[in-house]
Amino acid sequence: MSATTAGPAGTTGTEGEDETRLSRAQSKTVRQRSLRLLGDLMSPHRKGLWVAGILVVVSTIAQVAGPALIATAIDTTLARLRDHDDWAPLLMVGGLYVVAAAVAGLSIAGYVRTSARVSQGILLDLRQRVFRQTQRLSLEFHESYTSGRIISRQTSDLESLRDLLDSGLTSIVSGVLMMLFTGASLFLIDWRTGLVLAASLIPAIALTRWFQTRSQVYYRESRTASARVIVNFVETMTGIRAVQAFRRERANDVTYGGFAExxxxxxxxxxxxxxxxxxxxxxxxxxxVAVALLVGGLRVFHGDLDVGVLVAVLLYVKRFFGPIQEIGMFYNSFQSASAALEKISGLLVEEPTVVEPARPVPLEHARGHVQLRGVEFAYVQGRPVLPRTDLDVPAGQTVALVGATGAGKSTLAKLLSRFYDVTAGSLELDGVDVRDLSGKDLRRAVVMVTQEAYLFSGSVRDNIAMGKPGASLEEVQAAARAVGAHDFIEQLPLGYDTDVNKRGGRVSAGQRQLLSFARAFLADPAVLILDEATSSLDIPGERLVQRGLQTLLADRTALIIAHRLSTVAIADRVLVMEHGVVVEDGTPAELIGGEGRFAALHAAWRDSLV
Amino acid sequence: MPSRAADHPDGPRPTPAPDDTQPATDDRARAAQGASLSTVASMRRLVPYIRPVLPRILAGVLCALGASLAALAVPRVLQWLVNGPLTTGLATHDESGLWWGVGLVLLLGVAEAGLIAARRALILIPGTNIEARLRTELFTHLQDLPVSFHDRWPGGQLLSRSMSDLGLLRRWIAFGMLTLVVSSVTIVVGIGILVATGGVLGLIYLAGAIPMTVMAFTFSRRFRAVSRKSQDQAGDLATAVEESVHGIRVLKAFGRGRDALQSFGRQADELRGTELDKAKIMSGLQAWLTAIPELTLGVSLVVGVWMVSEGRITVGALVAFFATAAVVNSPVIDLGMVLSMTLNARTAVDRYFDVMTTPNTLPDPAAPAEVTDPHGELAFTGVHFRYGDAPTEGPGSADVLDGVDLVLPPGKTVALVGLTGSGKSTLAMLVPRLYEVTGGSVTVDGVDVRDMTREHLRSLVGVAFEDATLFSASVRDNVLLGAPDDARTDADLERALDVAQAGFAHELPEGVETTIGEEGMSLSGGQRQRIALARAIAARPRVLVLDDPLSALDVDTEAAIQARLATELEEITTLIVAHRPSTVALADLVAVLQDGRITAVGPHSELLATNEHYRYVISSLEGEFTPPPPDDVEVARQVARGEARAVVDEALDSGDATPAGRNGATAIGAWQASEGSER
Known part of the structure; x- marks a missing residue:
């Protein structure tokens, strides 16, 4: 795994993301990464944030106007009314109050809508970023970073951010402004009480610092624990058949209960x-408030302060601290969201090990000439799976790869489809290094069908059409016919519109493979890789597929990995691999006629047939 | 990526049918049933969970009320100070009243903070406990529900219930519930005080409460619907994420990441739309909740000042009125938030109980029977099976299994052979009761599987599926997953690994202690199958069900496993789903499954000679493709281009005509002969 940000050990990308007690330097690095992401997410919404901020200020002013109007009413209009029977000032103040109420209400409504637009925009953006990133990252990453973790980033962690945004990114502005306004008004009315107020900020800040350091650790723990719960939940529900068949329910309850606890x-x-x-x-x-009352009261006694002013002053002091609880809550959500964003940003800075070229060489129409020049590959450094290999597959050739499990067949297939990059040497398609091809061109030219035929929820048609988005029903049906899947699809309740259900529950393993074959057929690539793609087919099914393959492979390059040699029979050429080395290379007939490994394998296979 | 959301432009697709036996259309009905409850009735379902911690919660509520009262009392003290000691003291220069007042304010202030702290401490732990309990009970219930339930409910919907819904609920219990109670009480008491002490002013304030109540009700109705929609959509989104990760290899192989992103983006945008609708509804309420109390205060101010001028009330009373009103105002404004929080929590409760009240359609019997001395006779009698959501007419309406009769004598190995999709796997899964027969019965040693506890049944029956699910645990734990307590030694582990030819486990970085599964080392398909096979063997079952367990293995390994299995399975009754003749070779008998019935049972060679369907299914010598000889490349090319379809068909026909029933020894000769006939 690699990451772009260099930081103290254990902080790059998703590395060490389960650690909660980080060193000061580590903590700073991940926290900065998290805040950078937050800033980055907010920057496109600057306008919305401004509007929301202004609306909040307006409503704050309208609400702060209240005590001021009450003070004015009591101090001045009361005298005018009592002494001069003059209603005008009072009605004006009352009118202002009504206007203030209307403004406060309208601006709050505007604020709620605007801030929802902003926060939902941010969430949408982040969801898509994480989704894009997970699609972008290489298989190598996905093999160690479980689906449950990604799901927890996309759900539970995202919800932490959502809580923060809901708690009102801009309501904090209103809170702070409310305090500033109130504080400023207080200073204007009576600066001495203002000083009392200012002094109170010292313990408040100290308390906040204390909370900050501690809560950082606790919220990290919470995020890590939540991911564990999710990972365990997803794994159990995905494997529910095995769980029930092997009576793991009680043991799982204990494990899951532990994580939940x-x-x-x-x-x-x-x-x-x-x-x-x-x-x-x-x-x-x-x-x-008590101190302000004491100080103010004493000054009233000394005649330095009017009683009316004291009342206003005390109201202001109380108002000043009104939002402080809200700000505390906000800060709490902020700490929680920051911890979540630490994890999300870690995922987002991961770099795929298989990278898109900066300046891709265009390959509009691939012919399918595959060449390996001095290719070496190792999953773990120093333990090569493929030692130096040279290979030339002319366009249109059908090559079968044969060999025991672990001989490196699938590795070769993964290199050709660029799930992994070669460790040394180069792998070329039509003379272009596959690392220089854009993902789009490469995927159009090279398609791999694996044993694990995953179906997405949706209709049969949608699943086949994945091979060629926007394919017409006729095209989909033609592809299904070509691989012999049409008949069984027609037998399904809604034919091509039948929902394949969760994880293809209603479609048998063999039928799943037929569907994924049809998908590849529709994709129509120049190079087709079949990695154990027929393992679950029955013999008639295999016959149909092979008939389809005859057509499918006629004008394209194919790499077939199969344990069943019947599939191998249609190959132009057979490569026998052992420990990553090609030990035999020839036409099937040549090899069968010889006395090598393939001849022996073939004989054994023939013996097993009836 | 195919998107469900795209298929349902009008909104979220219906929640999956919670009941096995009912068609999916009933779902809305059930959802509506939860939704039709009043919020109080819906929340009442939480009572059993809340009851044990009720004293703490009540104490917490009291603390919260105390804190509010302390806050409400401060203006009273101020009024008393302004009207009393301060005014009189000014004349008499007696400062003691002030000191008393300050002391009282301080005391109330400390009390408020202390009570808030106590409230949090009291409610906090119960809140998280209730959440954890609900979460683990959901997990337990989900593990108990049959596989058919899981087929239908997307993972994301279950996960979102377990995590976000219960998280919402926890926050509601910790803050919302209390705030709701405290706010309501504060408002009622506050208004009471205002009416009692403020007279006409209080009544003016009270008048404002009427439109607000009406509005709150309208709001609740609209908000609830949108809230449900939003939480359902969030669940669908989680499902989309899950699928995009589980299917990452397919998406990458076809370069469909962009399409998947677009589809996901659309879905996420729909959720955003719903959230914005929610905000719109919310903003209306918030506007009125802010404006109405302020409006009434404006009116009160004019009336109040006039009353003071008339001498009906004192300035102090007027000040106290506004101070109290200020205290009442903030919970009124908060009410909008509290109300929405409560409604969201209620939706969470509805969604939670949607799953929790789904009855298990495969329950353990009330009076379970037990096979005390198992011999391992497995019998299917008139077994019918159809999926719960299969249509009643048209294609796919026929029972998948339409009267299966088959007896496996103790210790015998029977291969189940049939076309892809003929129901072999379905039949296999009826044995450990992962699915339930819809007619007929499955018995082990004469006892119906429905009459045993699932625990007991599954201790008798071991299974290995074709798609081998391993868990994130060591190789050892995976293999010994279902092993009985007296068979968990190293020797047992070794034996199982050995039979399944899974010796590669020792080559892993930490040997059999290496973590595999999603969180650990990734193994190849063949390796996974072997571990799964070892797991089935280590469980030491009386009856073993193997669903095409060797499909991903190469010929050599398969042969080695078969040699070992043959001796290993001697004592164990085995039903093995087979696609390949090599697997069939393991069996004493072969049963042919055709059109939902067993159409023939017999030894392999006999069936091969007599049963045409069997020959068609199992014999690859019938019209197989053989490697074209080097000198015949041109014909092959024609075949490959599809130009010579006739050639192929002809070859197939001639293949059919070749005599069946060859054994292995003459296979090569026969193959060469058939090769000749094809040309």
């Missing part, structure tokens, strides 16, 4: 911390 405990710890932080802020606020 870890997650619960992590959440409880994080919430417990917030349970100190949040009332701590309230306490600071309340003490400040």
């Amino acid at each position: 870890e997650y619960r405990a992590a959440n409880a710890r994080a919430m417990g911390l917030n349970g100190i932080y949040s009332p701590g802020l309230v306490l600071i606020g309340n003490i400040t």
Whole structure:
């Protein structure tokens, strides 16, 4: 695994993502990565954020106007009304109050809508980024990073961000502004109480720092534990048949219960911390009110302050601390979301080991000439699976790869379809290194069908049409006919529109393979790789497929890996591999006639037939 | 990537049918059943979970109320100060009243903070406990539900219930529920105080409550529907993510990542649309909840000042009124948020119980029977099977299994042979009762599988599926997954690995302790199959069901496994689904499954001689393709181009005519002969 950001050990990409107690430097690196992602996600929504911010300010002003209007009413209009029977000032103040209420309501409504647009936009963007990234990353990555982890990034982690956005990225603006306005008004009315207020910020900041350091760790734990729960859940539900057949339910309950408890405990710890932080802020606020009352009251006694002003001052102090709890809650969500974004950003900075070329060589119409020049490959450094291999497959040739499990056949196939890149040497298609081909050109030219014939939820037709998006029903049917799948599809309840159901539950393993064959047929590539693609077919099915293959392979290059030598029979050429080395190479007839490995294999296979 | 969402432009597709025996159309009905409950009735289903922690929650509510009362009391103290000690003290220069007041404010302030802290401490643990309990119970229930349930419910829908829905619920219990109670009480008490002390002013404020209540109800109705839609869509999105990762090899092989992204993007955008609808509904309520109390305050101000000027009330009373109103106002504004949170939580509860109330259609019997001295006789009697959602007429309406009669004597190995899709795997899965017969019966030693507990049945029956699911655990744990307690030694492990020719496990980095499965080393298809086979053997079953367990193995390995299996299976009754003659060779008897029935049973050679369908299914010498000799390349090319279809058909026909029933020893000769006939 590699990543672009160089940081302290254990912080690159998804490496060490289960660690929760990071060193100061590590913590800083991942936190910065997380905040960078947040900033990056927010930047396209600058306009929306501004609008939301302004709406919040407007509604804040409208709401702050309240106490001021009440003070004015009591201090001035009351006297005008009582002494001069002058209703005008009072009605004006009352009118202003009504206007303020309407403005507050409308701007809040606008704010709710705008901020939802922003936060939903951000979530959509992030969802797509993560999805794109998972599609972009190489198989090598997916082999170690489980589906459950990706799902937990896309669901549980994303929800943490969602909570933050819902808690109001801009409502924090309103909170802070409310405090600033209130604080400023207070300073204008009575700067001495303002100083009392300012002094109260010192313990508040200290408390926040304490909360920040602690909660970072706890929220990381919570994210890691949540991923574990999800990974375990997904694995169990995906393998439910085996779970039930082998009576693992109770043992699984114990394991899952343990993970769920870890997650619960992590959440409880994080919430417990917030349970100190949040009332701590309230306490600071309340003490400040008492101090302000004392200071103000004493000054009233000394005649430095009007009682009316004192009342207003106290109202302001209370208002000042009104949003502090909300800000504390926001900060809490922020810590939680940052921990989640640490994980997501780690996934996002992963670089695929198989990279798209910067300047791809165009290959509009591939002929299918495959050449391996000094190709070497090792999954793990120093343990080559394929030692230096040279091979030339002319366009249109059908090559069968034969050999025991682990001989390197599938590796060769994966290199040709560029699931992996060669460790040394080069693999060329029509004279172009496959690493210089754009993904689009390469995938059009080379298609691999594997033993694991995965079907996506959707109709049979959709699944076959994956080979060629936008294919007409006629094309889909033609492809199905060619591989002998048409008849059984017609027998399905809704024919081609039948839903294949979750993981192809209703379609037998052999039928799944036929469907994935049809998919490849429709894709019509110049080079077709079949890796054990017929293993589940019955003999009549195989016969049909082979008949189809005769047509399918006529004018294209094919690489067939099959244990059943019946498939090999249609090959122009057979390569026998042993420990990554091609030990025999010739036409089937030549090899059968000889005394080599293939002749022996073939004889054994013939013996097994009836 | 095919997208469900795209097929249903009008909205989310219906939630899958929760009941096995009912067609999928009933789902909406069930969903509606959950939705038709009132919010209170729906939430009441949580009571059994909340009851054990009820004292703590009640104490928490009291703390929360106490905190609110403390907050409400502060303005009273201020009023008393302004009207009393401050005014009188000013004249008498008596500061003691002020000190008392400050002390009281301080006390109330500390009490408020302390009560908030206590409330959190009290509610927090129960909240997370309830969540964890609901989560593990869901997991247990899901593991208990039959495979057919899982066939129908997409993984993402289950996961989103387990994680996001229960997360929502936890937050509601920790904050929403309390805030709802405290806000309501604060509002009621606050308005009570306002009406009691403020007179007309209080009544004005109260008048504002009427339109707000009406609005809250309208809002709830609209919001609930959208909330359900949004949470369902989020589940579908999770399913899409799951599929895109599980099918990553296909997507990569065909270069369809972009299409998958587009389809996912569309789905995610639909969710965004629903969320925006939610925000729209929310914004309306929020606007009124903000404006109405402020409006009433504006009116109160004018009336209040007039009343003061008339001398009906004091300035202090007016100040106290507004101070109290300020305290009442903020929970009113919060009410919108609390209400939406509650409705979201209610949707979560509905969705949770949709699954939890799905009855298990394959329950254990009330009075389970037990096979005490198992011999391993497996019998199918008039077995019928059809999938719960199969159409009642038209294609696909026929029973998959239409009266299967088959007896496997103890210790015998029977190969089940039939065309792809003929129901072989389905029949195999009826034995461990992963699916349930819709007619007839499956018995082990004369006891109907439905009369045993699933636990007991599955301890008698071992299975190996063709698609070998391994779990994230060591090789050892995977192999010994179903092994009885007295057969979990190293020797047992070795024996199982040896029979399944899975010695490669020792070559893995940490030998048999190497973690495999999704979280560990990735193994090839053939390696996975061998581990799965070893697992089935290590379970030491009386009856073994093998569903084409050797399909991914090469000829040599297959032969080696078969040699070992032949001795290993002597004592074990085995039903083996076979596609290849080499697998059939293991069996004492072969049963042919055709059109949902067993049409022939007999030894391989006999069937080969007498049964045409069997020959068609199993014999590859009938019209096979043989390598074209070097000098006949041109014909082959024609065949390859499809130009010479007639040649192929002819070859096939002539193949059919060759005599059947050759044995291995003469196979090559016969093959050469058939090669001759093809030319």
